[in-house]
Amino acid sequence: MLWVDKYRPRSLDKVTVHEEIAQNLKKLVSEQDCPHLLFYGPSGSGKKTLIMALLKEMFGASAEKVKLEQKAWKINAGTRTIELELTMLASTHHVELTPSDAGFQDRYIVQEVIKEMAKNRPIDSKGKKGFKVLVLNEVDKLSKEAQHSLRRTMEKYSASCRLILCCNSSSRVTEAVRSRCLNVCVNAPSDEQIIKVLELISKKESLQVPPGFTERIAAQSNRSLRRAVLAFETCRVQQYPFTMNQAIPPMDWELYVSGIASDIMKEQSPKRLFQVRGKIYELLVNCIPPEIILKKLLSELLKKLDSELKHEICHWAAYYEHRMRLGQKAIFHIEAFVAKFMSIYKEFLIATFG
Numbered sequence: 384m385l386w387v388d389k390y391r392p393r394s395l396d397k398v399t400v401h402e403e404i405a406q407n408l409k410k411l412v413s414e415q416d417c418p419h420l421l422f423y424g425p426s427g428s429g430k431k432t433l434i435m436a437l438l439k440e441m442f443g444a445s446a447e448k449v450k451l452e453q454k455a456w457k458i459n460a461g462t463r464t465i466e467l468e469l470t471m472l473a474s475t476h477h478v479e480l481t482p483s484d485a486g487f488q489d490r491y492i493v494q495e496v497i498k499e500m501a502k503n504r505p506i507d508s509k510g511k512k513g514f515k516v517l518v519l520n521e522v523d524k525l526s527k528e529a530q531h532s533l534r535r536t537m538e539k540y541s542a543s544c545r546l547i548l549c550c551n552s553s554s555r556v557t558e559a560v561r562s563r564c565l566n567v568c569v570n571a572p573s574d575e576q577i578i579k580v581l582e583l584i585s586k587k588e589s590l591q592v593p594p595g596f597t598e599r600i601a602a603q604s605n606r607s608l609r610r611a612v613l614a615f616e617t618c619r620v621q622q623y624p625f626t627m628n629q630a631i632p633p634m635d636w637e638l639y640v641s642g643i644a645s646d647i648m649k650e651q652s653p654k655r656l657f658q659v660r661g662k663i664y665e666l667l668v669n670c671i672p673p674e675i676i677l678k679k680l681l682s683e684l685l686k687k688l689d690s691e692l693k694h695e696i697c698h699w700a701a702y703y704e705h706r707m708r709l710g711q712k713a714i715f716h717i718e719a720f721v722a723k724f725m726s727i728y729k730e731f732l733i734a735t736f737g
């Protein structure tokens with residue numbers, strides 16, 4: 384088991400980084416009136432860890448016994464029938480899914496699938512009607528229509544079902560949904576908190592860590608706990624005993640993006656653009672989120688770019704990022720950004736060197 388899973392705190396009492404949030408969640412559960420919740424915060428900050436611990440607090444160890452289900456749905460949408468297949472994680476008390484996986488058909492998932500699950504109200508051991516919890520990931524990626532449907536579902540089935548929504552940015556969740564939830568902001572952990580987690584892991588693994596080593600990992604982690612723990616484990620695999628100046632390896636996909644940036648800087652032509660498209664596809668099929676690819680690509684290009692062009696390139700990156708959010712196929716927009724970059728850069732080179 385990877386350390387990120389092995390050392391993920393399993394209960395609210397053991398959560399070390401967001402202790403205050405954990406204690407507040409505990410109070411919420413003990414008061415028996417848990418509202419809908421919206422967890423938001425950057426990637427790797429610990430949202431899912433808190434949600435899993437909360438479910439355990441609500442339903443005990445059985446919340447951890449989940450099975451992966453691949454379910455096919457037939458939804459009657461007036462004149463036609465829509466067939467959708469969705470992967471979900473389910474225990475007897477909760478179901479977790481990512482409705483935005485259904486792409487532009489996400490509103491059908493929200494309208495039908497969630498409605499159906501919310502209707503199947505569980506009965507607890509004392510014969511009282513309980514509630515089912517639906518954990519919805521990446522709600523900020525849902526279309527506006529899907530978010531409106533979500534609002535209606537929340538109101539209609541609030542007695543039988545509680546929603547736990549999880550996302551990176553709450554500003555992309557409509558006000559109507561946000562205002563119906565208790566908002567829980569999960570901030571990125573500080574370097575000191577990351578260092579504490581790494582020290583805890585090294586203690587449990589009985590590792591000898593040279594001074595300053597965990598500090599360096601924390602500094603390179605971009606305040607992401609997941610990244611820090613993964614980097615720590617990679618170092619352990621690459622070389623142990625650790626040495627004072629042992630390099631902290633960057634993520635593979637980051638090296639790959641850095642290679643793409645070098646390719647773009649070396650040649651600006653349709654042929655190169657075609658090659659770059661293939662590489663971006665490679666990243667997308669390996670589940671690297673398109674916004675992260677664009678962000679990283681921009682930062683790599685900026686490192687190599689003349690300061691005169693930086694402002695313009697940032698403007699275009701923001702432009703295509705916005706378009707990417709409105710559209711469906713991320714590859715089009717990333718490729719359009721690369722093409723735009725190539726044209727601006729080539730023009731600049733011709734104007735400067737002739």
Ligand SMILES: Nc1ncnc2c1ncn2[C@@H]1O[C@H](COP(=O)(O)OP(=O)(O)OP(=O)(O)O)[C@@H](O)[C@H]1O
Nearest residue numbers: 387391398399400426427428429430431432608609
């Ligand atoms: N309180 C904590 N104490 C120790 N380690 C933690 C804590 N919270 C999270 N972690 C570690 O950080 C990793 C990432 O956390 P988690 O999956 O909860 O992040 P997330 O915010 O849901 O990320 P994403 O948005 O990318 O899914 C976990 O696998 C776990 O190892």
